[in-house]
Amino acid sequence: MKLSSKALLALAISSITATAYAEPVSQDFVPTTLAGTSAQSEAKGFIEDFSLGGTTRNWYSHESKYRGGTFSYEKHGVTRTDRNRTNWVQGTILNASSGFTQGTVGVKTEVAVYNALVLDRSKRDIKGGSNRTLADSDGNAVDQWSKLGLANVQFRVSNTTLTAGRQNFSSGIVDTIGNRALPSSFEGVSFNSEEFSNLSFQGGVFDRVSPRTEQSLSKFRTEYTSNSNVETDKVYTLGANYQPFKSLKTSIFGANVKDFWNQYYFGATHELGDSQTLALTTGLNYYKTVDEGKKLMGDIDNDTYSLSLGLTHQAHSLTFAYQAVNGNEYFDYLHETNGIYLANSLTSDFNGPNEKSFQIAYGINMAEYGVPGLKFNVYSARGWGIDGTHYTGNRGVVGKGYDGIQVQDGEKHQEYGVGSSYAIQSGPLKATTVRATYVEHRGSEFQSDGSIKEFRLVTTIPFNIL
Structure with missing residues (x-):
């Protein structure tokens, strides 16, 4: 990977700043030792540690395309278009989880039922649903639906757990995504080992994903494929998290997505x-x-990175982030995952071929002014230099890989966002969060995200039954 002059400048700034201020955050080296305690030795029992609870989320979004962009839907066999799309869904998760049995090998089960109730059922409003509202083949909303979101068995020895079945998983490549009324989950087998004080290992093999807005399991595909029918049968991943210093956390993962990359x-x-x-x-x-x-996704050889620098003074934070894609194709990741930890992955992922982008963001935490739980943020991001004219990875086959990006020649775009959130601090609704955001994205003619404005209002309420 070759760092640009801007990235090197940001690193230099961070080094200079590091010497200018006090260092209450310890920079001490952390030796790797065996974990001091065994989680399994503290198991309370299958029934004794049983819990029943969950969350309910009210998820509302209104989008408006502009500069000629439109959404489409079918009515009486005729395709109709307009600029607006509205989705409003109440998603509820009921999670039942046992404790681990006692003994050398602990056994635990977890089952979660996901339910969605559609509050805006207008065919004209939802525009086919996309990945926001579940709709049938005619574009009509499925008024209410449920599925098993999680269903797994876990086995634990010491501080190592093996999980088999439908589950959540989190890494820089395969990660559950939860930015809709309901989250995604994965079908497969995984492990998590925390036998050392500052070093842990994770891995898994998955063959299906449970999408955010679908009832059935699906094979994995990619987020930016030009052919959504191209799927893979297996995803293998393995990695480690290591904290060499009290102030430094690192993570390294690899994944084999069969016949993709x-x-x-x-x-x-x-x-x-x-x-x-x-x-x-x-x-x-x-x-x-x-x-x-x-x-199956064509020829790929892609290096992508982001570098961020965040400054915090009492209630105020200021963040700068630079991101670069070195490759003639998109930086791509698995659909229905959050496997993109890049700093400039916003409403747009800023991941076009050969794209460079820069973001500046400001946040304020009102706890410093006597209102704990209330936060505000604003950001601006710009991407430029998008160039797909050199892409030949599809080898001339229409619909393969990233066919179509060849028209992107010097494309650019910009995104602005403002948001506020509040988390209730006490009482029967403690930990309830309300989040409101407004985002405006403007793209040049062939930039893939187009020009769109979106307002979201999301309220999430956790609850405990047992």
Whole structure:
């Protein structure tokens, strides 16, 4: 990976800043030792540690396309278009989880039922549903539906757990995504091992994904494929999280997506200073993607990274982030996952071929002014230099790989966003969050995200029954 002059400048700034302020965040080296306690030795029992609870989320979104963009829907066999789309869904998760049985090998089960109730059922409003509202083949909303979101058995020895079945999983490549009324989940087998004090290992093999807005399981496909019928049978992933210093956390993962690609991820976050004076957080995320097997996504050779620099002073935070895609195709990731930890992955992922982007963001935490739980943020991001004219990875086959990006020649775009959130601090609704955001994205003629405005209002209420 070759860092640009801007990325090197950001690193230099972080180094200079690091020497200018006090360092209450310890920079001490953390030796790797065996974990001091065994989680399994503290198991309370299958029934004794049983819990029943969940969350309910009211998810509302209104979108408006502009500069000629439209949404479409079918009515009486005729395709109709307009600029607006509205989705309003109440999603509820009821989760039943046992405790681990006692003994050398602990056994636990987890089952979660996901339910969606559609509050705006207008065919004209939902525009086919997309990945927001479940709709039938005629574009009509499925008024109410349910599914098993989670259903797994877990086995634990010491601090190592093996999970089999439908589950959540989190890494820089395969990660559950929860930005709709209901989250996604994965079908397969995984493990998590925390036998050392500052070093943990994760891995898994998955063959199906449970999408956010579908009742059935699906095979994995990619987010930016030009042919949504291209799917893979298996995803293998393995990695580690390591904290060599109290102030530095790192993560490294690899994944084999059968007949698509091999993808490798490295992430690091370093903290320095004191937020009461000035704290500095530096983040690096890097992905390497190369084609594999039958190359169903075409030829791929892609290096993508982001570098962020965050400054915090009491209630205020200011973040700068630079991101670059080095490759003639999109930086791509698995659909229905959050496997993109890049700093400039916003409403747009800023991941076009050869794209460079820069973001500046400001946030304020009102707890410093006597209103704990209330936060505001605003950001602006710009992407430029998008160039797909050199893409030949589809080898001239229409509908393969990223066919169609060849028209992107010097494309650019910009995104602005403002948001506020409030988390209730006490009482029967404690931990309930309300989040309101407004985002405006404007793209040039062939930039893939187009020009769109969106307002979202999301309320999430956790509850405990047992």
